[in-house]
Amino acid sequence: SLEYDLETGDKRSLPLKSNTFCSSGSFLGDGTLLSTENFSDGFSSLRTIQPCQDKKCQWTEKPKGMTTNRWYSTSTTLSDGTVFILGGSNQSIAVNEADFNNPTFEFFPKNKKKPGPQHFQFLVDTLPFNLYPIVHLLPGPKDQTHLFIFANQDSIIYDWTTNKVVKKLPQLPGGPRSYPLTGTSVMLPLRPEDNYKAQILVCGGNTEMDVNHEATNSCGKIDLSSDNPTWEVDDFGGFKRVMPDGVLLADGKVLFLNGAGTGIAGYTRKGNILQADNAVLTAVLYDDNKPLGQRFSKQDTSKIPRVYHSVATLLPNGKVFVAGSSPQASIVTKNVKFPTDPSYLSSNAPRGTITSVKNSSDINQKPIKVSYGETVEVTVELSDESQKFTAAVVHYGELAEF
Structure with a gap:
């Protein structure tokens, strides 16, 4: 792996010991990149790397970081900043089969109350086309505990805090x-x-x-x-x-x-x-x-x-x-x-220019912390006062x- 500078084109090597072919991953709430599973040398490894400004950060690897083997799983960041790791098979396979299916989920960091893999019936019902299931964190209810999960042709709304299907779609x-x-x-x-x-x-x-x-x-x-x-x-x-x-x-x-x-x-x-x-x-x-x-x-x-x-x-x-x-x-x-x-x-x-976010002009230079529900002031410089401006x-x- 490498770190690529979009402005200069400079590259910095980030060596890995495990093979990341066909891995999955997500970002934690603090910006740490989590990469899960690996090919040929085991299927339960985890890798993390935290962004840095001094260009000294490197991967931390845990060969047995997950509770079970996974191949073609999906990782999704939750509203509390942890990661929901769902599904996959327990070995390399082209199309999932019941004997190799891993219809479970787990969390990273590990949930102390539920440290082991939790059964997920939806990934039994959607065989054989259920690898890399689609997962989206939904904006409601208040605590954002609902996930949209899709595999094969089927989908559900699921509450990850209660382990209950809220609605079958x-x-x-x-x-x-x-x-x-x-x-x-x-x-x-x-x-x-x-x-x-x-x-x-x-x-x-x-x-x-x-x-x-x-x-x-x-x-x-x-x-x-x-x-x-x-x-x-x-x-x-x-x-x-x-x-x-x-x-x-x-x-x-x-x-x-x-x-x-x-x-x-x-x-x-x-x-x-x-x-x-x-x-x-x-x-x-x-x-x-x-x-x-x-x-x-x-x-x-x-x-x-x-x-x-x-x-x-x-x-x-x-x-x-x-x-x-x-x-x-x-x-x-x-x-x-x-x-x-x-x-x-x-x-x-003409294009507008974002000059500051939350009174900080160091955009893309250092993290800007925002609390849930907080109103954030963004300053935009426009060449024409009548110009419409959108951002994402x-x-x-x-x-x-x-």
Whole structure:
């Protein structure tokens, strides 16, 4: 692993003893990055690294840090700053099976009252397509104890403090969306004018375990603030896509890019290493404020195919950083970084500049502590007083297959 300076391009090596291929991870409340599980040398390891300004921080590794083996699990930061680690299989496997399924969850740091793995029936019911389950922390109730959890075609609202299913949601039409028939998901922006209602968007995937089968061209959106939530099905911007990446942008829209038009996620150890083909090079933009059927618009086309193990993430300057892609383990790609300028950066409209947050002008230089429910003052410099200004507060997760 390495630390990359977006402004200078400088790189700092961060050596690891364990193989992080196909790991998962999340950030703790203090900004520490947690990476879970590993390939080939055990499946229960944990790795942590805390951000630093002096460029001296390194990984701390615990080979048996988890209570059980996990492969293709999901990690999610909770409202109390801890991490919820869910599911996976207990060994390397292409498609989950009952004999290898690990339908449990645990916490990091370990929960003293419940230190061992806790059974999670939902991951029994959603076999075989339940690896890398989709998990979103929801904005309510007051203590933010509810999670949206999706696997295969099914989803629930779950209270992680009581270990109870709060609500079982309708099945999403259009086939499985979980590994290796991998789709992607985002929680749409939480807006004060909508009372911060939680809306989940799930897109892409495939319906068959066939490397030549066309990917899914559909998305489902569900409004969890409704008394009886239902899925609203849309197309996927005119493209069939498995292994897409979705990025929430600074203007509240969602950029979808990368992925393949045919096949599935994963790799093979021998023979034809490609499990997916027909890379989708054109990005699409999703605007949930527009009517159904008009929400997607085509964006620019890349020259670089990015499928299995590709990633995309929003940068502080509003651009999107895109990297990676390999159909097989132990493949290194060089000179393939691709910073993407969303369409809002292509216009001639003046851009506002955030000059201070909570009376601190050291933006991106040191942590700014904010308490839950606290009002935070942000100072913005505009070239035109009539200019409309939008910004996004984004919680970064770790990307693996998507």
